Structures are given as C-alpha cells and as structure tokens.
Amino acid sequence: MAPNTPTSFETDLELLRSSAVAAGIIASGYFRRSLKTWTKENASPVSEADIVVDKFLFASLLAARPDYGWLSEETADNAERLGKKRVFVVDPIDGTRGFIKGEDSWTVSLAVVEDGRPVAGVVYAPIRDEMYDACLGGGARLNGSPIKRSRRPGTSPLIPAPGAVHQEMQAAGLDYARGPAYPSLAYRLVQVATGKLDGAVARRGAQDWDIAAAALILTESGQDFADVCTGYPQFNKRDVRHGALAALADPSLKPVVHAALIKVYGCPAETAISNASQS
Template sequence: MIDPQAIQAVAEEAGRIALGMWPGAGHAPRCWEKAPGNPVCEADIAVDGFLRESLGALLPEAGWLSEETVDHPERLDRGLCWLVDPVDGTRDFVAGRAGWAVSIALASAGRPILGILAAPARGETWIARAGAGATRNGHALVASNRTTLEGARMPMDQHPPAGVPLVPVAKPNSIALRMAMVASGEADLLATWRWGYEWDIAAAALIAEEAGALVSDSHGAPLAFNKPDPRAFGVLVSAPAIHEAARALVAPATAKALRAGTVKRG
C-alpha cells in the first residue's frame, strides 16, 4: 500500500540531509566530477543512500532508478519503480545557490503516479498525485494559462536571440524546478532540446501535468518512464494553448542537436 505522507516525510528528511551539507549554509562538502562538466558531491551520494534504504523499506516491491546508482534491468520487471535524483541541480548546490531539489517519483505502467520535489533551501515542498492535483507547501497549483507565445516567460540565463518572442525569467539549475515553475504559473514555457534522464524530470512532469500544463518531449511526443533506455530527447512544458507553437519554435534547435549527435543531459 502506498502511503503518500510517509513518502513525503522521507523526501523532506532527504532535503534536510542535503541542506546539512549545502555550501549556502556554510558547509564544505567534498565535490568532484563524474565526467567533465558533470559535478557530483558527497551530498548526492548520502541522499541517494538514504532514499534507497528508506523508500525501499516503504515499498520493497518497487524497482529503483537513480542518477547515483548503477542501473539494473530488474527494475523493468517490477510493477512499480522509484525514479530518483538525490540532488537535482548539483551545480547550484555546490555554488551555494538555492536552485536545487531532491526529486522523487513513483512510476507505474510507464507513468508517474506520485511526484515530490523537496527544495529546502527555498523552503518549498512540491507534491502531486495522479488524478489528485499538485501543491506547493500545501497550496494548490494552477499552471500558466497563456494563450500566445509572444511574451511567454521562460527560465533562461540570458535574453533570447533576436526574433525569439520569449521573456527571460530566473533559471534555477534544477530542471525539475524549472518545469515546476510552469506548474506554479511563474513561467509559461520550459524547453530543452538535448538528451536528459527520467530521474531528472519524472516528478516535475507529474506536478506540471496535475497543475494543468502540457508536458512532452521536444518533438511533442508523450513522455514514458521506466524504459529500458531511461532517456528522453528534450522536454517541453507549457501552458496548453502555446504548446504546439513552442514545439515549432524549438524544432530547428532539436533537429540541429540530433544531427550533431548531442548526448548531453537536459
């Protein structure tokens, strides 16, 4: 039996563990690179271990897919699977910025049925259950209802190129938090056009959908989870009325990235 309150308690404790190592609170965790440009620190590993033990105790029948754990194909034979990024937004974490979150989703039959983002540096807990809506700190979320792409707000680091009709808003490093910004109405659109992993986006995809946003890959196709290859090419989250226009806007960048063989994470 799934106990959402128990899972939320685990997620929030994981956030506290990470917060206790966060440089923004004066700590100095050991950090290194798994690959060039792909940072990791001891908080990632500590939170991953805590979550695997704690979530495994709550639902021992569920499979496991995490950024910090070697993947095992046995997860494909389970009816349920945890999709976990222990610290999504590690670059912000190690820099002492608040744009990171613990991301936890539970998937069944290829779809998330529960999603939680614990962002303690921001004082936020985001929760969604399939068919039951989404909340942030207990307050119901309603996604952006923008009807035109012109002037749409998108998290980005700099102003878009000339001719691109988007308005930049603050961009946390966590892709999950950027997706959640559409769920909360703080952004109208989030788009990436390179390979990303299921653990990055599963929880936030459910949060956005339950708030009323549309979510797809960068081609406009539905996302699926707990696949043998746990990747998706890009993610597109938007107000429903602008989703197709947004897909068309990113189509050239998507095609260019595919031609170039881009395999970087989203």
C-alpha cells in the first residue's frame, strides 16, 4: 500500500472490532463491583471504568492510525479533529448509568467518520456477547451474520419513548406499545435493526459518540434514521450535539413520531428565534 493510500473501510472496521473486544474485557473487570463514580458538569454520571477504557482506546486506536482525529465523550475536545479526513468517534461505555446499576445492556460504541459520515462502526455489548458492526456499503452484521429483522406479525409496534413524547404519540392516535428503554442509546437504536424494537427515539442533545456507530448500522440494515429537524445526522462538526432523533423500521410511523418529537423538543433554530424574541 502506498504511504498516502487510505485504509479501506473494512480494515478500519477490523480495528474497531478488535479494540471493542479488548475494551469490553477491561470494562467487564469493573462491572458489578465496587466502583468510583462521580457526576460531570452536565449532570451525567461517569465512572472510573469510563476513564480507564477511554485511555486504552485513545492509546491503541491512535497508535494504529496516528493520522486520524479523535472525538470521545471522556476526552477534552480538540479542534484539530476538524481538519482530519477521518476521525475516531468513541463512547468507551455507552449507558454508564446502567453500567453503574449493574444492568447488562451497556455497550462500547466506536466509529470512524470520514467527511461527516460514519464509514465503519461497532456497537459491542460485552455482557450480552453481542457485536453489531457495519462498514459503508458492506451491510450490517450481528456476531458476524447479516442482521435480519425478526418480529411477530400482528403485534403492536414497540417504541420506547420519554413520557412527554409518549403522550403526544398517544394523542395522535398511534397504536403502539412502549418497549424497553435500554440505558445505552446506541444499543436501543440497533434493536430497531434486529426487530426487538420498531422504533427508538432520543431527546435533543445526543452527541456524536452516542449515535455515530449505531447510525451506520441502522442505515446499512435498511432502517430509517434521522435528526427530525435536519435529516440524516452529520458528524465531526464543531458542535457535536444533535436535535431529537428517531430510528424507525416502518415508514408509516415517521410522520407521527417526528411530529411528536418536534412538538416536545422543537428544533434548534426555532428555539434560538424564540429566545431572541423574548429577550
């Protein structure tokens, strides 16, 4: 390979998979044990396991790809990433709150983003022994086999949703059941691909590391995923926060679910205009 030839998406995916497994082993050593925890400025929890895993991934991934940028929930942001062709987008433990409580659906979520879109991604749930992965144009897999949705016919759609969104969807007459709200957003999203859920939503404020890997897995498995205000999310921008999000397996659900999310959370531009008018 010539020095300036970029690695293939498949090769980057192999790196993410092996790194996720190693990270999962490290994190599992802290799981359901006495754990140091604290609260960050945004009131979200963090544990010593998050920091240890983040440091491991930073060292191992950038040793393998020193020319890539870095964006992680547990690392201070560095604007140098904005000038990089490819960027690692990392959540060392997605679902920290559940991890601390001893719930087993937490994940290691890793992605490579190129020119604003994810091109390789892994969502790994070590305790459940579930490895979801995808690369751009290569399809999505669960434990090495292509992901195939499986749902019982005739059952109401399963969509976990916050209370206010739930009320709006009920008021619109949507016939559905509230599914399990897994603490890991990445894990919740990829269950739309497997068929365990028919939809998954997120309030405004999810960040690149929460969704980059899951976004690719969803699109490569043929599921609709969108920021309800702007469409398919763009990644590695200066502001890594997103509007309200929805992953949906059935296109007929989209108008009601998107409308409910916009009514509850609004869109960033609308909020800015509203705030300006009140000042």
